[in-house]
Amino acid sequence: MRTTNLTCLSLVGLTCTFAAFAQTDQVSLPPAPAGKHWRLVWQDEFDGAKLDETKWNRLGDSKRRDGFWIKDDAYLDGQGHLLLRTRKDGDRYTCGAVDTRGKFEHAFGYYVARCQMPKEPGHWSAFWMMCGGVSHVGDGGRDGTEIDIVEMPWRDGRLTMNLHWDGYGPDHQHAGTTITNTAAIDGFHDYGLLWEPDRYVFYVDGREVWHTAAGGVSQVPEYLMLTNEIGTWAGKIQDAKLPDYFKVDYVRVYDLTP
């Protein structure tokens, strides 16, 4: 984000406030259907010194997989980013997570987060959506689907996008894909979801990587989640040089309007 702002400043000499607004318009969005256009309906640029808790809940302090979600591990760096930190705290490993449950819940539209993934093994980052209906068995995923816009448990450029519905017990249903994008190992990248009433389309840096109608497509509002989690899916946390960070530059949500 800072790079973009500097570019805007150097090119047109405008204020930071205007540069940030101009950047909002520079997000690459999926093509809008004829007669419609995208409207920004919710965003957090993570500017300022403190996380806006009118938008986000910091999760914890609670056990989560092989570690703990700790509120103090979710904070702003003062340079326009949300940091979800993973660290060793005595004998335990802790990390940060936030969601918008009860604060922003939405169905359909385009959702994008610009993220820099962690480097070290044993923990993974995700940008995803969730609702209570995920646990309802029956009606496929129409009554709620866990939508994993991106998860990166590996450090070789593999990314995975997943859907889960009808609970997490014997009736659990799943669809997913794994892609390789070695560019994702370094720097910030955009992870997007176009959620239409009859399909989902997943994007990395504005490029479609998967589309599906698995589960019949959720028809209910869902909240956003940005999480880091500790577990062996991502390798051995004991081998990690900590602290390590999942950085998020912004989250933006767009709706189609006439």
Ligand SMILES: [Ca+2]
């Ligand atoms: Ca269901």
